[in-house]
Amino acid sequence: MRKSFTYIVLIVGTISFIYPFFWMIMASVTPEKELIHLIFWPESFTLGNYTKMFEKIPIGRSLLNSVFVSSMVTFGVIVFSAMVGYALAKIKFAGRDLIFYVIIFTMTLPFQITLIPNYITIVKLGWVDQYTALIIPFLINNFAILLFRQSFMSVPQALIDAGRIDGCGELRIIFQVLFPIIIPTIVTVGIITFMSTWNEVLWPLIVIREEQLMTMPQLVTLFSVGGRSENQLGVKLASAVLLALPIIITFIFFQKYFIQSMASSGIKE
Amino acid sequence: MKNGFSIKPYLLIAPYLLFFLVFVLFPVGFSFYLTFHKWNIISPMEYSGLDNYARMFNDRLFWQSLRNTVWFLAIHIPLQIVVSLGLAVLLNSNIWFKNFFRASFFLPVIISGVVVTIMWQQLYGFHSGVFNQILSNMGISRIGWLTDTTMAMPSIAIMATWKNVGLYIILFLVGLQTVPASYYEAADIEGASAWQKFWHITLPAINPTLFMVIVFSTIGGFSLFIEPYVMTGGGPLNSTLSSVLYIYKQAFEFFHMGYAATLGFIFALIILTVVIIQKRFIETKDE
Numbered sequence: 001m002r003k004s005f006t007y008i009v010l011i012v013g014t015i016s017f018i019y020p021f022f023w024m025i026m027a028s029v030t031p032e033k034e035l036i037h038l039i040f041w042p043e044s045f046t047l048g049n050y051t052k053m054f055e056k057i058p059i060g061r062s063l064l065n066s067v068f069v070s071s072m073v074t075f076g077v078i079v080f081s082a083m084v085g086y087a088l089a090k091i092k093f094a095g096r097d098l099i100f101y102v103i104i105f106t107m108t109l110p111f112q113i114t115l116i117p118n119y120i121t122i123v124k125l126g127w128v129d130q131y132t133a134l135i136i137p138f139l140i141n142n143f144a145i146l147l148f149r150q151s152f153m154s155v156p157q158a159l160i161d162a163g164r165i166d167g168c169g170e171l172r173i174i175f176q177v178l179f180p181i182i183i184p185t186i187v188t189v190g191i192i193t194f195m196s197t198w199n200e201v202l203w204p205l206i207v208i209r210e211e212q213l214m215t216m217p218q219l220v221t222l223f224s225v226g227g228r229s230e231n232q233l234g235v236k237l238a239s240a241v242l243l244a245l246p247i248i249i250t251f252i253f254f255q256k257y258f259i260q261s262m263a264s265s266g267i268k269e
Numbered sequence: 270m271k272n273g274f275s276i277k278p279y280l281l282i283a284p285y286l287l288f289f290l291v292f293v294l295f296p297v298g299f300s301f302y303l304t305f306h307k308w309n310i311i312s313p314m315e316y317s318g319l320d321n322y323a324r325m326f327n328d329r330l331f332w333q334s335l336r337n338t339v340w341f342l343a344i345h346i347p348l349q350i351v352v353s354l355g356l357a358v359l360l361n362s363n364i365w366f367k368n369f370f371r372a373s374f375f376l377p378v379i380i381s382g383v384v385v386t387i388m389w390q391q392l393y394g395f396h397s398g399v400f401n402q403i404l405s406n407m408g409i410s411r412i413g414w415l416t417d418t419t420m421a422m423p424s425i426a427i428m429a430t431w432k433n434v435g436l437y438i439i440l441f442l443v444g445l446q447t448v449p450a451s452y453y454e455a456a457d458i459e460g461a462s463a464w465q466k467f468w469h470i471t472l473p474a475i476n477p478t479l480f481m482v483i484v485f486s487t488i489g490g491f492s493l494f495i496e497p498y499v500m501t502g503g504g505p506l507n508s509t510l511s512s513v514l515y516i517y518k519q520a521f522e523f524f525h526m527g528y529a530a531t532l533g534f535i536f537a538l539i540i541l542t543v544v545i546i547q548k549r550f551i552e553t554k555d556e
Binding site: 003006007009010013014016017018020021023024027035036037038039080083084086087088091093096099102106108109110111112113114115116117118119120121123137139140145170195198199201202206217220221224225233236237240243244247248251255258259262263 | 275277278279281282284285288289291292293295296297299300303310355356359360362364369370371372373374375376377378379380381382383384385387388389391392396397399402403431434435436439440442443488491492494495498499502512513516517520521526529530532533534536537540541544
C-alpha cells in the first residue's frame with residue numbers, strides 16, 4: 001500500500017519533469033498552424049522550423065563559440081585553481097590564512113556589486129566583442145580552489161617529498177605527480193565549470209554585441225526576445241532544442257558523474 | 270622541509286592575486302565610488318553626492334523590484350523545500366528504478382535557464398499553452414499565468430522550483446543517508462509515529478541541508494534575470510521586475526552607470542544581511 005503510493009508519486013513526478021522537454025521537441029517539428037492544439041503528438045511533421053532558424057541566425061557558429069569559450073575557461077580554472085589549492089594545502093607561507101579568508105570573502109560576495117564595475121573594466125581594456133571578455137574574468141574560481149585544497153590535503157606528503165628528491169619543481173609535482181591521484185576532483189571541477197560557463201547568459205549579453213561572437217544561449221535568448229523569430233513559436237523552440245540537445249546527450253551518457261559532481265559541491269549553475 | 274623564505278608559494282598564487290585585485294577588490298571599491306557619481310560611460314563622470322541614494326529611496330521601481338523578490342521568495346522557498354524533501358524521502362526507501370527517477374528529476378538542473386524559460390513560456394501561454402488547454406478541457410476558466418499581475422511572479426517561482434528540485438533532492442538524500450537505520454528501529458520499538466520519527470530523527474539530520482537550500486534559493490531569487498527577461502520583460506506592469514533585471518535596464522538601456530552601481534551595491538548589502546539573519550535563525554533553532 002505505502003509502496004504503491006511511493007511509485008505513483010514518483011511516476012507522476014517523472015512525467016512532470018520529462019513532459020516539458022518532450023513537448024518542446026515535438027513542438028519544434030510541428031507546423032505553426034497546428035501548434036495551438038499541440039498537447040502530445042502533432043498531426044503532421046515538418047523540419048521547416050529548423051531550416052528557417054538556420055537561415056536567420058548563425059547558430060552553428062555560436063555553438064563553436066560556446067564550445068571554445070567553455071573549454072578555455074574549464075582548462076584555465078583547473079590549472080589555476082590547482083596551483084592555488086596546492087599552495088594552500090601543502091606549503092606553509094606567511095599570509096596563507098589571509099589568502100584563505102580572501103577566498104571565502106570573494107565567494108560570499110554577491111555578483112550584483114561587481115557587475116557594473118567589471119563591465120567598465122572590460123570596456124576600458126578594449127575587450128568588448130572579444131573572446132577574452134568571456135574567458136579571462138572566469139579563469140579563477142574560488143569554489144574550485146577550495147575543492148582542490150581539500151583534495152590535496154589528503155595526498156600523502158611522502159609522494160611530494162619523493163618528487164622533490166627526483167628534482168621535480170612545484171608545477172611538475174602538481175600536474176605530473178599528484179594529478180593522476182585526484183582525478184575525481186578534476187572531473188568534478190571540470191563538469192561544474194563547463195556547465196556554468198556554458199549556461200551563462202547575463203555576462204555575454206553585456207560584453208558581446210557582435211552576432212558572430214555570441215555564445216549559443218545568448219544568441220537563442222536574443223533570438224527569442226528580439227523580433228527576428230517573428231513570433232513564430234516553432235522557430236524559437238527549434239533554437240531552444242538545439243541549445244539543450246548537447247547537454248541532454250552528454251547527461252544521458254555521463255549522468256553518474258554529473259550527479260556526483262553536483263552532490264559533492266552543493267553548488268548550482 | 271626547509272624553514273627559509275621561499276618565493277615558490279607566492280608564484281603559485283600570483284595569478285589568483287592579480288585576478289582578485291582586478292576583478293574583485295577594484296570593482297568593490299569602484300562600485301562604492303560610482304554610487305556618488307553620475308556617469309553615462311561616454312561623457313566625463315560628474316560628482317553627485319548622495320543624489321543616487323536619495324533617488325533610490327524615492328524610486329517606485331526600486332521598491333517594486335524588492336517587493337517582487339520578497340513575493341517570489343515567499344512562494345519559492347517553502348515550495349522548494351516541500352517538493353524536494355518529499356521526493357527525497359520517497360527516493361530514500363528501497364525501490365526499483367531509483368537511478369532513473371533521480372536522473373529524470375535532475376535533468377532540468379543541468380539545462381540552460383534560457384531553454385527552460387522558453388519552454389515554460391509556451392506551456393504558460395494564455396490561448397495555446399498546455400496548462401490552459403487542459404484547464405479549459407476540464408471546464409475551468411483559463412489562468413493568465415504570465416499576463417495577470419498577481420499570477421506572473423508565482424508562475425516564475427513555480428518554474429524556478431521545478432528547475433532546481435533535482436539538485437536539492439540529491440543534497441537532501443546525502444543528508445538523509447547520514448541517519449543510521451538503528452535510530453528508526455529504536456523509534457519503532459518505542460512506538461513512535463511516522464511524523465514523530467520525521468520530526469525528531471530526520472529533521473535534525475538534514476538541518477544543514479535545509480539551511481543550504483534556503484540560502485541558495487534566496488540568492489537565486491535576488492539573481493533572477495533570464496526568466497523575467499525572456500518571459501515577461503519585467504511586466505505585466507513591472508510585476509516581475511527583478512533586482513538584477515532592474516540593474517540591467519538602468520545600466521544597459523538607460524546608461525545610468527552611477528545609479529545602476531548604487532542599486533547593485535544596495536542589493537548586495539540586502540542579500541548579505543538576509544543570509545546572515547537566516548544563518549542566525551537556523552543556528553539558534555539548532556540548540
